[in-house]
Amino acid sequence: MRKVIFAEGEVYHIYNRGADKREVFLNDLDRHRFLQDLQEMNTSAPVVNSGYSFMRNLLIHPGSDMPAPPCCRIKGEKLVNILEFVLMPNHFHLLLTPLRPAGIQSFMQKLGTAYTMYFNKCHCRTGMLFQGPYQSVHIKREDHYEWIPHYIHANPLKLRPPLASAEIKLAFLRSYKWSSFRDYAGLGGFPEIVNKTLLEEFFARDGGFESSMLRWLKNRRDLAIEAKPR
Structure with missing residues (x-):
């Protein structure tokens, strides 16, 4: 251990x-x-x-x-x-x-x-x-809560050439099967695996998880893999 x-x-x-x-x-x-x-x-x-x-x-x-x-x-x-x-x-x-x-x-x-x-x-x-x-x-600061969940879900964007707009990026993430993002986007996914309660409550103040993700994508230029949150 x-x-x-x-x-x-x-x-x-x-x-x-x-x-x-x-x-x-x-x-x-x-x-x-x-x-x-x-x-x-x-x-x-x-x-x-x-x-x-x-x-x-x-x-x-x-x-x-x-x-x-x-x-x-x-x-x-x-x-x-x-x-x-x-x-x-x-x-x-x-x-x-x-x-x-x-x-x-x-x-x-x-x-x-x-x-x-x-x-x-x-x-x-x-x-x-x-x-x-x-x-x-350890995700222990509020800015980590705002950043890390979206950073994790944005990883599949590295499998494609750079995409022009945040809306196109979001559409690709909605189509990527091997991620819990589909659960948060209301597209089915894996409810037996994923517990959405905590993050849905946290992002409710920002209009919901998917809306917050779209704003995050609009504000992010560099999606390189990073070991730790900024």
Whole structure:
């Protein structure tokens, strides 16, 4: 377990990327699996078969290429509230609130082990998948609350050439499947994974989460990956 102390009820930006910057999500099956792990590893109960078979559930809505809500076999109590997530080819971002002592540590250990076991078996490899221990930033100032949630959701913009306007950028983010932004935009998404209550209450004063995101995009010129909030 990490020695970092995560306080219950506080908000933390958690992120990690592949060893040697390698891609850790090679196809949609990988991304579906990680999302399923986000739900199934979020439990205080032991997960004794974290390498469980994934092929029993492809997590696709019938007649659609959109992911369906992950199947649920959770017992025990949740370790964390997942406020946001974004999957990129070689890294991921999470915004978490621990619900119990060592909640984040336990959740991230289960998540990393389960996904690495799956990835190595599926792609015929061995060894470490991620570059090392996940990184964390405590979101404790109001300006961090205003900045970090939008920064996390804006990451997929780096997968496209620069887009002309904030409105075009927002439309792209609404179409990006591997992010919780669709949940906040009212487009479905993953309600079994994402707890929107805290951020929706915070951004209600600014006209709602999506309106705040649009204003943030209009005011941001440089969307380079940064390890810590400004």
